[in-house]
Amino acid sequence: MHAAKRQQLEQSTRYEPREVEARVFDEWMEGGYFHPEPTGTPGENFSVSIPPPNVTGALHMGHALNGSMQDALVRMNRMRGRNTLWLLGTDHASIAVHAVLERELRAEGVSRHDLGRERFMERAWAWKEEYGSQIVEQLKRLGASCDYERERFTLDPSYVRAVHKVFKHLYDKGYIYRDNYMVNWDPGSRSVISDLEVENREVTDSLFSIDYPVEGIDRVLTVATVRPETMLADTAVAVNPADERYADLVGKFCTLPLVGRRLPIIADDHVDPEFGTGALKITPGHDVNDFEIGRRHGLEEISVIGPDGRLNEQAGEFEGMSVAEARRAVAARLREEGLLRDEQPYTHAVPFSHRSGERIEPLISLQWFCRMDELAKPAIEVVERDEVRIEPEQWKRVYLEWMRNIRPWCVSRQLWWGHRIPVWYCGDCEETIVVEEEPERCPACEGTALRQEEDVLDTWFSSALWPFATLGWPDETPDLRAFYPTSFLTTARDILFLWVARMVMMGIEFTGEIPFQDVYVHSVIQARDGRRMSKSLGTGIDPLEEIDARGADALRFGLLAMSSTQDVRYSDAKVEQGSDLANKLWNAGRLILLNAAEVEPAPRAARIEDRWLLSRLEKTIASVTEKLEAFDFAHAVQECYGFVYGELCDWYLEIVKPRLYEGEEDVSATLLYALERVLALLHPTMPFVTEEIWSFHPARDGHLAVHAFPVADEARFDEEAEAEIAEGIALTRRLRAWRDLVGVPAKAVLPAVIDGMAPAEFVARLSRFAFDGVGSEPVASVGPVRVLASAELDAEAVGERLAKRREELGAEIQRAERKLANEGFVAKAPPIVVEEERGKLERYRAELAELG
RNA sequence: GGGCGUAUAGCUCAGUUGGGAGAGCGCCAGCUCGACAAGCUGGAGGUCACUGGUUCGAGCCCAGUUACGCCCACCA
Numbered sequence: 001m002h003a004a005k006r007q008q009l010e011q012s013t014r015y016e017p018r019e020v021e022a023r024v025f026d027e028w029m030e031g032g033y034f035h036p037e038p039t040g041t042p043g044e045n046f047s048v049s050i051p052p053p054n055v056t057g058a059l060h061m062g063h064a065l066n067g068s069m070q071d072a073l074v075r076m077n078r079m080r081g082r083n084t085l086w087l088l089g090t091d092h093a094s095i096a097v098h099a100v101l102e103r104e105l106r107a108e109g110v111s112r113h114d115l116g117r118e119r120f121m122e123r124a125w126a127w128k129e130e131y132g133s134q135i136v137e138q139l140k141r142l143g144a145s146c147d148y149e150r151e152r153f154t155l156d157p158s159y160v161r162a163v164h165k166v167f168k169h170l171y172d173k174g175y176i177y178r179d180n181y182m183v184n185w186d187p188g189s190r191s192v193i194s195d196l197e198v199e200n201r202e203v204t205d206s207l208f209s210i211d212y213p214v215e216g217i218d219r220v221l222t223v224a225t226v227r228p229e230t231m232l233a234d235t236a237v238a239v240n241p242a243d244e245r246y247a248d249l250v251g252k253f254c255t256l257p258l259v260g261r262r263l264p265i266i267a268d269d270h271v272d273p274e275f276g277t278g279a280l281k282i283t284p285g286h287d288v289n290d291f292e293i294g295r296r297h298g299l300e301e302i303s304v305i306g307p308d309g310r311l312n313e314q315a316g317e318f319e320g321m322s323v324a325e326a327r328r329a330v331a332a333r334l335r336e337e338g339l340l341r342d343e344q345p346y347t348h349a350v351p352f353s354h355r356s357g358e359r360i361e362p363l364i365s366l367q368w369f370c371r372m373d374e375l376a377k378p379a380i381e382v383v384e385r386d387e388v389r390i391e392p393e394q395w396k397r398v399y400l401e402w403m404r405n406i407r408p409w410c411v412s413r414q415l416w417w418g419h420r421i422p423v424w425y426c427g428d429c430e431e432t433i434v435v436e437e438e439p440e441r442c443p444a445c446e447g448t449a450l451r452q453e454e455d456v457l458d459t460w461f462s463s464a465l466w467p468f469a470t471l472g473w474p475d476e477t478p479d480l481r482a483f484y485p486t487s488f489l490t491t492a493r494d495i496l497f498l499w500v501a502r503m504v505m506m507g508i509e510f511t512g513e514i515p516f517q518d519v520y521v522h523s524v525i526q527a528r529d530g531r532r533m534s535k536s537l538g539t540g541i542d543p544l545e546e547i548d549a550r551g552a553d554a555l556r557f558g559l560l561a562m563s564s565t566q567d568v569r570y571s572d573a574k575v576e577q578g579s580d581l582a583n584k585l586w587n588a589g590r591l592i593l594l595n596a597a598e599v600e601p602a603p604r605a606a607r608i609e610d611r612w613l614l615s616r617l618e619k620t621i622a623s624v625t626e627k628l629e630a631f632d633f634a635h636a637v638q639e640c641y642g643f644v645y646g647e648l649c650d651w652y653l654e655i656v657k658p659r660l661y662e663g664e665e666d667v668s669a670t671l672l673y674a675l676e677r678v679l680a681l682l683h684p685t686m687p688f689v690t691e692e693i694w695s696f697h698p699a700r701d702g703h704l705a706v707h708a709f710p711v712a713d714e715a716r717f718d719e720e721a722e723a724e725i726a727e728g729i730a731l732t733r734r735l736r737a738w739r740d741l742v743g744v745p746a747k748a749v750l751p752a753v754i755d756g757m758a759p760a761e762f763v764a765r766l767s768r769f770a771f772d773g774v775g776s777e778p779v780a781s782v783g784p785v786r787v788l789a790s791a792e793l794d795a796e797a798v799g800e801r802l803a804k805r806r807e808e809l810g811a812e813i814q815r816a817e818r819k820l821a822n823e824g825f826v827a828k829a830p831p832i833v834v835e836e837e838r839g840k841l842e843r844y845r846a847e848l849a850e851l852g
Numbered sequence: 853g854g855g856c857g858u859a860u861a862g863c864u865c866a867g868u869u870g871g872g873a874g875a876g877c878g879c880c881a882g883c884u885c886g887a888c889a890a891g892c893u894g895g896a897g898g899u900c901a902c903u904g905g906u907u908c909g910a911g912c913c914c915a916g917u918u919a920c921g922c923c924c925a926c927c928a
Contacts (some may be wrong), residue, residue: 289926571864573877587888740894824908
């Protein structure tokens with residue numbers, strides 16, 4: 001090591017992530033390690049497509065967790081020598097961008113419609129160029145080893161081609177169609193949204209009971225509704241066909257109050273005779289159920305609420321009111337007329353827009369839909385056959401359940417930022433033209449009066465193509481040939497349907513192959529108090545702040561350690577554990593690198609503790625590797641922690657320090673070897689600190705990022721050495737505990753003798769005993785050790801300790817005797833278990849006898 | 853309405869096929885031991901939500917109860 005480097009290492013008694021991370025990341029980028037050439041086959045290669053974050057997004061804990069998981073597996077496979085691509089990109093996030101920009105516009109006092117489509121789009125692109133890539137920069141802070149030279153965006157020109165081709169294909173197959181249908185209208189974004197973007201919330205409304213007079217006779221039908229304003233669009237009243245109370249009224253008419261419309265009284269099974277009066281007002285234009293009933297009975301569909309969430313010209317005196325205003329006004333008018341029979345508080349589930357947070361207005365609208373049943377079939381089969389493995393298992397069932405009941409997907413959105421639907425309408429012959437590229441003339445009539453569809457596609461329509469569209473599809477590109485299908489996908493469960501399921505369907509339909517082999521559904525990190533982490537609640541924790549405070553490795557370790565199959569609260573302690581581990585590694589590295597003799601790293605098993613360390617190391621490598629491959633990140637990183645702290649540092653380094661300081665070559669070689677393997681093993685989860693320590697290692701011949709990942713060497717597994725050292729460790733612990741209990745000064749070296757075989761050399765040193773028998777009478781026994789009287793020992797304390805131990809042993813003996821006296825246990829338990837119990841009893845008895 | 857999940861130490865969480873309850877943090881006590889005070893050593897702390905059952909033996913299996921969380925769903 002150069003003198004300057006040596007001095008740097010000597011002086012840095014703490015690991016400083018801030019100083020290291022930016023520099024190390026630049027080195028990786030300069031090395032070009034994250035940018036693979038498109039060679040090899042998907043089977044040989046390893047590839048992952050990042051779940052594309054929204055361009056509106058900033059890195060949040062979900063990204064940080066997901067990124068830590070992906071990077072761990074990506075780095076591990078890259079180190080294994082596989083040609084590895086982690087494809088990076090962002091999603092155009094139609095609605096989210098609209099929300100951001102329209103807020104800006106509102107502040108300027110204009111709407112997007114004032115601005116016009118073209119200028120709005122210019123503005124959106126400018127916004128995207130300025131802010132859209134901030135999250136990419138933030139991923140670098142995390143250490144994500146994405147291919148930053150292959151960044152994709154879901155509105156790239158090549159991506160647009162892919163979307164058009166897919167749309168046309170699905171249209172030609174008859175899956176995509178245009179229809180007037182009941183949709184979820186989001187007054188907030190002024191667009192339709194899909195079922196999956198609707199969330200139901202419990203709301204307490206009033207349940208109004210309204211009298212509808214029956215025509216021609218002196219009776220009323222009392223209907224119950226939480227939405228009296230929609231009565232203006234009623235076109236029938238329905239009762240259950242089996243309901244005898246109303247059997248004579250079916251076929252008659254009643255008069256719609258305030259409006260005067262004649263409403264047929266119809267019978268339909270949907271009506272629950274138990275609910276309210278058993279009579280249901282039917283509003284096909286503004287209620288999903290009523291829409292279905294209306295279509296069954298051929299009822300007129302009237303709309304009184306417009307896309308702006310206000311009542312329209314059909315609403316008469318209520319025109320122009322908001323829905324809430326109209327509700328109050330209609331109720332007031334009914335009260336005046338004496339038709340409002342009752343009003344009760346009523347709690348029920350109400351749909352809200354997941355995007356804008358506003359209450360969904362169900363209304364009938366002309367939209368583009370895609371039927372999914374045929375696409376779902378093969379996507380169900382590949383999951384049933386585990387060609388696509390969804391883990392943990394429960395999510396496989398959730399996926400299948402949803403897919404088996406899949407419904408048409410409303411794919412059009414009344415927005416501008418997005419993929420404009422590739423449909424043109426001919427103004428001359430009214431033909432609908434669906435083509436991949438803008439036509440100049442109508443293919444039917446040669447007319448040129450072509451008008452493109454105004455709507456754009458649901459953002460998730462393009463996201464569904466992500467794994468292959470990013471690799472150049474529909475062209476047969478080298479990237480596609482080398483990296484598709486991808487290896488795995490990690491995701492939070494909230495986009496299992498929105499995104500994952502659709503990628504499987506589209507992947508199979510358009511490439512004939514599954515898009516990925518494994519889907520790992522990870523847990524959600526909640527806020528410290530157990531609430532959801534969310535910007536709007538103010539409960540979010542900023543990963544960048546955590547990285548600033550404790551380092552990227554610490555955050556990565558912490559998140560992986562926290563993650564599990566169930567949701568978990570954010571734990572500062574786990575992140576701290578990560579920074580502790582980074583610091584521990586750094587200092588263990590310093591100890592080894594500054595003191596080892598100049599030798600080639602090699603697993604020299606010169607002494608039994610060396611055999612022990614190598615055995616433990618190789619077993620740890622085997623176990624951690626297995627866990628990483630099984631997506632069990634939490635146990636993998638905690639096992640690394642346990643090995644580094646519990647075995648390497650607490651014991652091995654302490655045991656071999658004298659040999660190391662003497663410059664012994666065997667231990668130097670072994671330590672350098674072990675350090676190299678530990679650094680490589682930990683690099684996928686803690687890339688920065690490991691790379692930094694590696695830069696001081698004498699065997700370094702390049703970056704750790706592309707160093708070989710260790711393969712467990714089973715020939716080093718050594719049960720004999722493990723047993724012997726474990727015994728020495730256990731004895732050391734007992735001696736230390738005994739010293740502490742009887743209050744021996746920490747520095748005092750106690751005289752003692754050993755019965756039987758001498759324990760390992762380190763026991764005396766690390767427990768500060770002198771087993772040389774120089775001293776007077778034995779005063780206490782600790783296992784095989786007879787402690788001799790000395791000035792440092794307090795006779796009374798020793799006596800108390802002995803009494804306590806006798807008591808403990810007595811209890812243990814009783815427990816064991818009781819168990820062995822149980823005939824059932826002796827007869828039915830496996831013999832080995834019974835034998836173990838007998839062995840324990842013997843040992844306890846022996847120790848008690850020894851104590852006298 | 854249907855489905856899924858979770859209740860274990862003060863806190864956050866582990867606990868493989870049923871065989872003496874674990875980790876990290878926190879707490880208490882003691883340590884400037886030639887890497888690390890972001891350190892080292894030792895310790896205290898648990899009726900495994902509740903009730904029943906199966907078993908020689910249950911945190912783990914079965915039935916039920918309670919509480920909390922999530923997903924799906926067209927009862928006004």
